[in-house]
Amino acid sequence: MDILVIGSGGREHAIAWALSRSSQAGVIYVAPGNAGTSLSGFQNIPIHAEDIPALLQFAQSRRVGLTVVGPEVPLSTGIVDRFQAMGLHIFGPCQAAAQLESSKAFAKEFMIQHGIPTAHYARFDAYPPAVAWVRAIGKPVVVKADGLAAGKGVVLCDSVAEAETALRACLLEGIFGEAGRTVVVEERLSGPELSVLAFSDGHSILVMPNARDHKRVFDGDAGPNTGGMGAFAPVPEIADDLIDQIRRTVLQPAIDGMARRGSPYIGVLYAGLMLTASGPKTLEFNCRFGDPETQAILPLLKSDMLDIIQSCTEGRLESIMPDTRWHSGACATVVLASGGYPGNYAKGLPIDGLDRAAAHPDVFVFHAGTSMSEDRVVTAGGRVLTVSALGTDLPTALQRAYLAASEIHFEGMHYRKDIGRTSL
Numbered sequence: 050m051d052i053l054v055i056g057s058g059g060r061e062h063a064i065a066w067a068l069s070r071s072s073q074a075g076v077i078y079v080a081p082g083n084a085g086t087s088l089s090g091f092q093n094i095p096i097h098a099e100d101i102p103a104l105l106q107f108a109q110s111r112r113v114g115l116t117v118v119g120p121e122v123p124l125s126t127g128i129v130d131r132f133q134a135m136g137l138h139i140f141g142p143c144q145a146a147a148q149l150e151s152s153k154a155f156a157k158e159f160m161i162q163h164g165i166p167t168a169h170y171a172r173f174d175a176y177p178p179a180v181a182w183v184r185a186i187g188k189p190v191v192v193k194a195d196g197l198a199a200g201k202g203v204v205l206c207d208s209v210a211e212a213e214t215a216l217r218a219c220l221l222e223g224i225f226g227e228a229g230r231t232v233v234v235e236e237r238l239s240g241p242e243l244s245v246l247a248f249s250d251g252h253s254i255l256v257m258p259n260a261r262d263h264k265r266v267f268d269g270d271a272g273p274n275t276g277g278m279g280a281f282a283p284v285p286e287i288a289d290d291l292i293d294q295i296r297r298t299v300l301q302p303a304i305d306g307m308a309r310r311g312s313p314y315i316g317v318l319y320a321g322l323m324l325t326a327s328g329p330k331t332l333e334f335n336c337r338f339g340d341p342e343t344q345a346i347l348p349l350l351k352s353d354m355l356d357i358i359q360s361c362t363e364g365r366l367e368s369i370m371p372d373t374r375w376h377s378g379a380c381a382t383v384v385l386a387s388g389g390y391p392g393n394y395a396k397g398l399p400i401d402g403l404d405r406a407a408a409h410p411d412v413f414v415f416h417a418g419t420s421m422s423e424d425r426v427v428t429a430g431g432r433v434l435t436v437s438a439l440g441t442d443l444p445t446a447l448q449r450a451y452l453a454a455s456e457i458h459f460e461g462m463h464y465r466k467d468i469g470r471t472s473l
């Protein structure tokens with residue numbers, strides 16, 4: 050079966066790689082892909098991940114048997130509905146179900162309605178009542194733009210003054226445009242974070258090994274937020290019964306709630322959680338695989354991911370669950386970033402040592418922001434590469450990932466040296 054993977058990051062390279070291990074996989078197209086996806090034997094297609102008409106036409110003309118969507122934007126604009134209307138098989142939630150990520154106000158209301166634990170909140174379209182609410186509760190808050198803002202729409206506020214600034218920027222100055230016309234303001238929680246992802250066929254869920262990502266750019270969680278500087282899975286101190294609690298109180302109620310609304314959630318559901326003193330609280334839902342969590346989770350999957358995805362799109366996930374196997378060890382992922390990222394950075398810099406790194410046992414170099422220039426792999430984004438390694442335990446996986454990462458070089462390259470350290 051020929052497969053189309055939509056997207057161009059490390060997540061999509063890992064998804065294409067996982068699918069390629071299936072004996073049923075034929076040609077794997079990646080739109081638009083990166084240097085790594087083409088060097089791995091997949092066929093890059095120069096179509097932007099958000100160009101739904103062109104993607105649809107491509108899938109039809111090449112008789113693609115399954116399309117797997119990486120990023121949230123095409124899901125939020127209805128790629129699944131459009132493909133299905135033309136009789137094409139595609140894996141991801143429909144537009145209505147993808148609102149769990151594309152509208153934070155929708156997601157909060159949904160969580161309250163379905164008893165899913167989350168921070169106390171209110172939604173506002175106007176500045177004066179929002180400020181009045183923040184003043185009245187008198188505790189630190191978080192201001193979130195309702196719509197998709199490429200991970201930049203969340204402001205953690207230490208004081209009322211900071212909250213006022215964030216609300217003014219969103220509601221009066223319109224810095225997020227349409228996405229910030231409505232805001233969610235919620236109580237600020239504290240505790241370690243955890244990402245729990247699950248496959249769903251609209252009714253049942255298959256929970257993946259849990260993961261933790263590192264969003265700040267520098268060691269010790271210093272510096273600005275990024276798209277993610279590394280991840281590891283599973284988090285050693287997380288007990289099975291906590292995951293079971295999250296499955297019962299967060300993931301399954303979300304799937305059940307969507308089914309009851311008449312928009313069954315078929316795809317990967319990602320719960321971003323904070324483990325607070327009063328139990329796990331849901332910070333956000335994402336309607337897709339996480340990046341870079343995927344690069345740490347999929348190497349742990351021993352079973353055929355194409356089988357799992359097909360069982361989801363065919364509504365029979367439960368039938369394959371008893372046979373699904375994961376490695377018992379750990380996987381660690383280190384992101385190699387461009388100098389200056391998450392601020393401005395240069396592109397087009399040659400990358401050395403990729404083959405040496407990939408030759409290490411149990412190491413997977415998934416490309417993120419790379420392209421080809423005259424037969425050389427060069428940098429093409431802020432997050433350039435993700436180096437993942439399997440190990441019998443987290444220390445071994447981290448050691449292998451860092452050893453492989455040390456083989457790679459490009460001008461200005463930087464990476465966090467403390468991925469997973471708080472769990473060692």
Ligand code: AMP
Nearest residue numbers: 168191203235236237238239321332333
């Ligand atoms: P979100 O996109 O909603 O997950 O927010 C991005 C990040 O902001 C999360 O990963 C947390 O680190 C932080 N965050 C979001 N909501 C809260 C909250 N209610 N309390 C504390 N931190 C939060």
Ligand code: GLY
Nearest residue numbers: 262277339340341
């Ligand atoms: N790692 C966070 C995300 O994928 O949204």
